[in-house]
Amino acid sequence: MQTDSNFTFVLFGGTGDLSMRKILPALYEAHRAGMLEASGKIIAVARHEEDRGGYLQWVNEHVKAHVSKSGIDENAWSSFLERIEYVKLDLGKAEDFVKLRDAMQELPGTRVFYLATGPSLFVPICRALASVGLNENARIVLEKPLGYDLRSSNAINDAVGEIFAEGQIYRIDHYLGKEPVQNLLALRFGNALFEPLWRREWVESIQITIAEELGVEARGDFYDNTGALRDMVQNHLLQLLSIVAMEPPHSMDSDSVRDEKLRVLRALKPIDPRDISKVAVRGQYHAGVIRGTSVPAYATEPGVKTDSATETFVALKVEIENWRWAGVPFFLRTGKRLADRVAEIVVNFRAVPHSALGSSSLRPGANRLVIRLQPNETIRLYCLAKKPGEGMNLSSVHLDLAFDQFFKEGQMEAYQRLLLDVIHGRLALFVRRDEQEAAWKWVEPILNEWAASGKPKPYAAGTWGPAAASAMLAQHDTCWLEEEN
Template structure:
């Protein structure tokens, strides 16, 4: 019998919808995100043959580049990938263009519209356009207004706007930004992007829950004792001090990335698999979430800031010594908090969220810990049975893991914990797409499932408003605790769980 050359688990892959003819216009084309993420993601879609031949990328920024200079700069950013497939790059680069543009200058945007009409004729893109605002958040509202004023958002079927995070800085500003953008375009045209939602394991939370009967019946307060959601980074603030000093970990990570993982983990089953049904359930569960102590919110949140650490040979600078950071900064680089969700499924189950920079390991995960067996029949090798856990690994090794007890080898009846693990890369024989690949494709298809709706954004900001108000009005009640770089955060964060006789999971 001939050898089977195809991994059966790969059957059905790469059957995604083909993106229709269109132009994607990237504002902020001279910025880091365009070079590191956006154009590489588009080139990957081209290599996967998901982009049509009638496709164009128009980079826009204030710098007076030409088309050729833009192509050359993108080629430099993608040098190693181009070396693998130079013919693909040649075809892709033919669709790269550049137009100097300033979102604060209406005449500049009118001229941009004329250039797009020219590209429509040259590349046969049929007037379909996706505008990506990879610019300062200060331009999200005014930029959308400028596009609308130039008539570039008038057709809801052929034009859309992708807006990067952060969408607002608090509840009132998010409300105002929603008011502005929804005054310029319909909700179906607005794509608020969170790159975490492009990760396979984040999306797999839905499939794991709603396609497997072994999980959903026990996905509730009767069986789950607590949930931990972690997003740990080994890097520091790097070159983002200007932005980070005005945001901090709460705005930068918790309000969007961790909250979206919380929503997908806790939402009710949608009546059908479509964007609005899923986003309805996410919005409802976020509206039911609240801080564990609403009357004294400082008791359910810990803020931290990394100090110098590392080793003698590889020292790590503390946050306040990073370039561009205020020497007396009280900006948090670490946040841990405890939440509850007041609904029938989750009443009384504590949810612990944490994120931080300069931690020992880069990882994002959701850990569901199940209740103990009502009677301990067997001795445990560790002294007490280890609670069953389901661990959803978001990054870097996307997959899932189940921890459960089995009989230890030998003549006695002692139990010990073991792991059963699943890895995307190993099981499917190919790495998962980078998040921006999936999300850019969905935006250009007009598929909003993995993007946040206006009420979701506002519900998330409302959830953390008590903490933001404390930081602004009474910072002494929510102080910043120092923690040594490459440790798991301040000791005060451990006390959040110690009150419930729990500890943070150490990966």
């Protein structure tokens, strides 16, 4: 599907890990599928002393391994490389931005500036772009983390907002681009089946989990000053929560969707610092074994302080104070070095009030919806059915929507979808400033309390985190999904 949206895509941090693993592979997939305007250009920007030929060799060596399972189409790859230019740029030299402006002068269409850099560089880059007039007819994409707390987040947003209008700023959260998240919206708002059940009268609890087998890898310096609450909860988990819990929007335009998400974030019950120990669990992984391989403790990872109190695991009980969700607990969980790599949303419906079929139909979780975001993107609806044979014996069965089996078209990766949305000027799947502020305001009391208290609870790598996370759910007569199975 050819588009008519001409563009110049400028990639700051063009030699970085994110560019190699996610951004350039996503642009290649869009190019191969014919979704990019033929004359659109990509300009990679970095400090490395390279000419265009040297940079393309770098791309050949580092990007090909990260494209989809279907592999490389050499003809498409060659024509994709023809789109790419390289500009060596030193942020401290104004003349280098003049060089960038000159390189873009003859290129028509919308300018997209993707800042795949650390947040400390966001403001200097934006100011330098404005100094040479490159903030006109432009869109700016900001990667997370956008600040360290509410104050620093506001400082960045204020400075960027002096240069770019809110409608030009795309704060990216790649979880919002995942296919099952889009299908969650379709299931809820495109079908009459689920909406009557999507409320406190019929939902017992909701779990949202983002679990990783990996540790901090080579990001010890960054992670030890960030932690799981800032890295995952403030953005990914609260964004998924707002999608799950939002009211039906007036339309799917950007502000209608984001207005409803904002209402959810503002309805989050504030956490009293005195109650944090009851509704928030933080942990830090110790040495353990994952899939037969021994892995070290977090405190011994490169770049991590040996006495670090940074959390690598967070579990929270969250409540939404509005008419639809009052009294329904939302359990959020994320961690590194856990037993499996999985991201999923579990909607547990209430048990039937009375059954002549036996106690199995009365147990919590007999009816549930499991939306798997990774590694296999599926939606699965669980219900009870009679086992074949004599007697009325019930067993759990499920209905599957496995996207790769049902739809012949290949799934679009999250970054591919989001980059196309930037090029086309669609903001619905990007985070608005007031959403971000509401999320930081809710998270900050936890951050402050943890900063003043002792160390996180230990858990062995390869497990599902501290036992306290399971105990928190047990207080509500429920458990994490993997514990039940």
